[in-house]
Amino acid sequence: MQKNCIFCQIANGEIPCHKIFEDDDVLAFLDISQVTKGHALVICKEHYENFLSTPKDLVHKVMDIAQRVGQVQIQMLGAKGVNIVSNCYENAGQSVMHFHVHVIPRYGKTDSFILEMKDNSKESLNLPAIADQIKLK
8 A cells, every 4th residue: 555545545445435346456436537427446455556567367356347347337327338448657647656447438429538549540650560569479
């Protein structure tokens, strides 16, 4: 636990939250910002900076709960889809440096949440060279 980490404080019960799931390793609760109705956060209770630094067994547990939360959001809130998002590092939008996953229910064109991916296929990118650079070995 890190004393200045808000998610560690929430996991430790020092700051209240609206819990939707809890076990020994994982906590899921409603995000106070509510990008859309039912926007939830799923965190591992142990402090790790982000998805990239968290042991894979904990990542699997967090993602299992995120999947279950998304399924319930669709079933019980009438969401038409969900976005599962985990930002890694400040340049990618991570504002709390504690591994967490946003589960954001989507209701249609009236959503206030926008995730935009632009087509860069017209750029002169050397895809074979990029693939070689990041190929898993």
